[in-house]
Amino acid sequence: MRLPLTMPRWIAGPILWPLTERLRGRDTMRRVEQLTHSQNWPAKHLRDLQQHKLHRVLRSAARHCPFYAQRFRDAGLDVDDPQLSLADLKRLPPITRADIREHHAAMTWHECPGGARPYQTGGSTGEPLQFYIDRFRASADAAARWRARGYWGVRPGDPEILLWGAPFELTRNDRLRRWRDGLLNQYLLNAFDMTAANMDDYLAHIRSLRPACLYGYPSSLALLARHAASRGMQPGNLGSDRLRAVFVTGEVLLEQDREIIAAMFGKPVVVEYGSRDGGFTAMACPSGQLHIADENLIIELLDPAGQQVAPGEIGEITLTHLDAFAMPLVRYRIGDLARLADPGTSCPCGRAHAVLTEVHGRVTDHIVCRQGSTVRRMHALSLIYVLREAEGLAQFRVTQPSMDRLDVEVVPDARFTTRQEQLVENRLRQRMGDNVTIRIHRRDHIPPTASGKHACVVSKVVENDE
């Protein structure tokens, strides 16, 4: 195993990071300064800024994207009206992934300054989605993440280890990116390939690189923490005295995972919420509140009919990105369910930014089952709890290939007896109904899904059957 060296922080942070950002045509450093200033603003100032930026992004969309120009005309929205307010946004119908798929040429401004870079979603929730990002959006998202990491004392150039899905075959671009990331003290460990031997290597990397933060899928970081515990390592800092926080994203953080990560790494587990298509959205502050980057985004929660949910109710996150010009996202339904804190409540940290009190993850983090003649969605957690309670299960994955079948893969130890297995099957059946075939498969190792996530529950029914 070859261990990389770290770049001194005083070179990586103040010199190399601004330089690489500038070479990429991004003004991220200036934006971090602005956001660090505006995080102290009262809510009224943040709303004024949103209104100003909304106006700008709608005018650009009307001029450069025929899809949006048509939508605005249909809704009778005059984007040049200086009185245009945040309330006027609600007159526009929300857009979905299907709209992006169908109309992406008419939604994209390819001649946008700095160009439109193609991106794809991972495809863990079905077909991958092609979309475009410009340098304004890229730097706005990066700056919002760095501002929020600043809440935890983590700055650009601080050593960071990412536990993330990585391709096995590296292209020339991937190699260049790794070289650049190395200069900036960012090191990638492959969450696609978490065998016991690799996890031993990953722990050695942490001891050697002494990162200021770890970043990754909560399920992968929890797997690494459990592996460290199984190797007899003492709970604590696992060799990084510099570590300030473990940032988790991409999946819902389960309480059991939070506990094992916090115990083994000895630092707070901080939730970052965002998506590849929607960008960086929110991060928890030291008071534990998930603050939205209001300067960059307008977040609404909608019901299935497209109406705003009542305050305090769960709704689908619908996002308007205020810095996306190459492919504007105006009222884009992200597919995650969440609840917003009452706008009247204030956070002890003093920030006035809106707060997500719950994020329930993708609509597809659900299992679909029949109850009598009706079809209902059940949150994946209800199955996860059954398996978590069972004795002797180190790891598991539930796959629902069709409405009447459930495949449960488990990595058992000696405590998982046939009696335990029967108990698990009965409890799953209570939740799923009698007409579902439940198969339990004993495995030595469960490889991650194609997207690299160690997802516990995967349903393939949701998108087809509804």
Ligand SMILES: [Zn+2]
């Ligand atoms: Zn706060």
